Amino acid sequence: MNPPDRATARCLPVVEDDETIGRHLDTGLRGNGYAPTRSRTGSGALAEAARSVHDVLLLDLGLPDMDGLDVARTLRARFPDLLIVILTARTDDIDVIAGLDAGADDYLVKPFSLLLARLRAHMRRRTITSPPREPIRLGDLVVDVTARRCTLHEHEVRLRPKEFELPAVLARHAGEAVSRETLMAEVWDENWFGSTKTLDVTMAALRRRLTGPVAQPYRVPRVTTLRGHGYRLELP
Incomplete structure (x- = not known):
């Protein structure tokens, strides 16, 4: 099977089943130069991740068909270089730890007032080209x-x-x-x-x-x- 084509730096998979939150995310992200593609289920998220190579994926934990933590573990195993940012209403430390242990790189609690700033930081690190360094x-x-x-x-x-x-x-x-x-x-x-x-x-x-x-x-x-x-x- 041929490897998937490289997605543009602005292409951004979003996994969110709530229609209201999904619409707000879509509007906010598009207004800031991103091209979000939304999945409403965990299986849809895995299929989208397999279609193209993405830099960052936004993942809600409360999904109708799969536990979001299981989705994060599967994504991490299949796509080790993918940055996974969890979006959730869960605020307890144990939930933060569980999300990060499952393979997430970052964790944002709803509402997402810091989302755009955090995304810019992640994207900036992915696109900066540094001169070669000795190991x-x-x-x-x-x-x-x-x-x-x-x-x-x-x-x-x-x-x-x-x-x-x-x-x-x-x-x-x-x-x-x-x-x-x-x-x-x-x-x-x-x-x-x-x-x-x-x-x-x-x-x-x-x-x-x-x-x-x-x-x-x-x-x-x-x-x-x-x-x-x-x-x-x-x-x-």
Whole structure:
């Protein structure tokens, strides 16, 4: 089967079954230069994602045919480079953690007053072209920012988009303290407002990937939590 054609940067799949919210999203997004394509079911979302290669997908969790978390897990498994932004009315920390653990990269609570600003930040990171950089080697871990690859003794570590960007920032400052504010600005949004639970959950997932059984024989840098400040990537 031939790979799908690359969608334009402005093409934006939206998964939302509520007609009123869907219309408001469609109007707001079109008025700001996006071309939303709306799916009302989880199965429709999976079919749309398979038709074209998209940069970002907006996903509601309350869908009629599937749990939105299951949709997020399936999308993450099939399309590892897709940025998944969950849109939901659920506000409890446990729901935020569940959404991020399911594979989402970002989490916005309805109403979506910050949606456009957050989308602009995500799109900007996807379209900025940076000059090639030399891979950063820390013990047996290699972070190649240009190729967006993280390898451990030549074995690739599969990371979600934000899971990769975290060590990319920390590796540039290996051995130095990096504040939570700096990480939120460089990995998510320089105008971030509200909870930084997203950072904690993504960092926990990154640690699991770098300390699993595959990492045992190798020299892997450790991420130290600096309470009240941020994190430090320790030189191995």
